[in-house]
Amino acid sequence: MGNDVVETSTGDFLIFGTTEVNGITFKQYIGAPSSILNMNFCLIKVDKNGNFIWQKTYGDERYDFAAQLKTARDGGYVFSGSSWGKYNISDLRAFKLDASGNEQWSMTSGDR
Numbered sequence: 001m002g003n004d005v006v007e008t009s010t011g012d013f014l015i016f017g018t019t020e021v022n023g024i025t026f027k028q029y030i031g032a033p034s035s036i037l038n039m040n041f042c043l044i045k046v047d048k049n050g051n052f053i054w055q056k057t058y059g060d061e062r063y064d065f066a067a068q069l070k071t072a073r074d075g076g077y078v079f080s081g082s083s084w085g086k087y088n089i090s091d092l093r094a095f096k097l098d099a100s101g102n103e104q105w106s107m108t109s110g111d112r
Contacts, residue, residue, distance in 0.1 A: 003066040008045075008099075009075065012053065015044040016069035016079055019057060039063045041081055041093075043101055056101045061085060064093070075099045083108065 002017040019042035040059035046052055058064075062085030069079040076098045084090045092109040 004069040004079075006069050006071055006077070008071075011048045013046050013048070014069060014077065014101075015046065016066055017042050018064060018066045018081075021057075039065070041066050041079065041095070043069070043077075043079070043097070045101065054101065058095055058103060058106070059083070062091075072096065076104065077101070 002015050004016040006014045006016070008014060018039050021038035021040055038059075038061060040057040041064045042055065042057050044052070044055045060083075062083035064083045065081050066079070067081045069077060072078050076096065078094065078096050080092065080094045082090050083093050093106065095106040096104045098104055
C-alpha cells in the first residue's frame with residue numbers, strides 16, 4: 001500500500017508505503033493470530049519510466065504503517081509512520097536513510 005511518492009534529484013521516484021510480510025495482506029491482518037503477522041515500511045525506487053531499481057523494507061516485529069517521506073538536505077531521506085504491537089501500544093517512528101536507502105538511524109517514541 002503506497003502512501004507517498006518523492007521525486008529524487010536525479011529524476012527517479014521513491015514510492016513509500018507498507019508491505020505485508022509472511023504472506024499476510026493488509027486486509028487479512030485484522031483478527032489474525034499475532035504470531036503470523038508482520039507489516040513493515042517499504043521503499044521502492046523506480047526510474048522516470050517506472051522501471052524498477054530497488055526495493056527495501058524497514059521495521060521489526062511490530063505492525064508498521066507508513067505516513068510520510070521527505071527529502072533530507074544531505075540528499076538522503078527521512079520517513080515517519082507508526083507501529084503497533086508490543087502491549088497493544090502504538091508508537092511513532094522515524095527513520096533517516098542515505099541516498100541509496102540505507103538506514104542511518106531510527107527512533108521510536110516508546111524507546112524512551
